[in-house]
Amino acid sequence: MFERFTRGARATVKGAVGQAERGGADSVTEEHLLLALLEQEGGRASFAVTALGLRDRRASLEASFAGARRRGGLTKADTDALAGIGIDIGAIVSRVEGAHGEGALATGRGGHRWWWSGHRPFTPGAKTVLEKSLRVALGRGDRFIGEEHLLLALTAMPGVVADVLAEHGATYATVQRALYGPGADGGQGQAKAG
Template sequence: MFERFTTGAREVVTGAHQAARDLGNQHIGTEHVLISMLRDENGTVARLLRERGLDAATARDDVRRLAGGTEPGPSRAETEAEDAAALKAIGIDLDKVRAAIEENFGAGALQLPQALPRKRGFFGRLYASGGHLPLTPRAKKLLELALREAVRLHQNFIGPEHIMLGLLREGEGLAARVLTEHRIKFDDLRTELERSLTDQAA
């Protein structure tokens, strides 16, 4: 499916990854895809949504509010201290376990490597294996629906407009809630997106 994505559609997916990171999320959801599309100031989707009063900054703020905020969790040191206390309560001394591991496997056996190995991800791009964020099931469905929209319109490419049509068709994720809160009429937006795609294909 991804070989049919236009450059713009690929940038939507990679931009969604960045939007998720910016919000401190560990997944890529429909809301991140929406923010990514809105960040493309010259894109058709962003233009149509701006005309309806929604821009990237507003969508990002709405996502934070609707998702319950992005309060930072406990620090790694706090988490490790809590884990050590919980283990001690059941008779396991974490310091002794660490010492035994280092005695058997060498000093630094529990240390992570400085540079994580790089792997190929979406569209052949390299990423550190610890830095790749997974798509939520709803975001995967959105991309599948984008393909269905392209097939329905008899188009052999998938652009950002198809992704937006997929988002409208999915209609239940956090992105759809943001659109609904801004009283964006899905049918009207769908009509304009289809018109834009027809013009592109002509």
């Protein structure tokens, strides 16, 4: 599948590996893919990221990701659902951190399994984003996978990254409008559902 990636999409994937390395993460996650997209310049996704103001709010995005990691990777929807049945995640995190130290529930740090091979593995979620980007590209009738398809796939995948993007005004629909203009569907309804 990687042979179908444009130069910019390949640079994004390589940039995600760099993000994971700089952050000391055991594996490459969806978050790393998004942060690498924020660093890309000159492509369609770069235009959308700038138009939606995400590039200027990188610190806020990173703070939201840090908060989600601190909650053990729970999304805002998960936290709200648990609150609806009387479970206060904030209180649980505080008690666990009081007993075991700050960041005790944080995800993405640990055993360094990548050390043996020299390569950091991609998490199942990050692999799914890459696969979904192919479906997004095919759904739009595109032969190659570009950074814009990666960005759309990140917004279409349920989870922390999509939640954080939505909190910052970047939903699947707003990204699609920024990329292709108002009313541009291009078969995207099928690709998003797939």
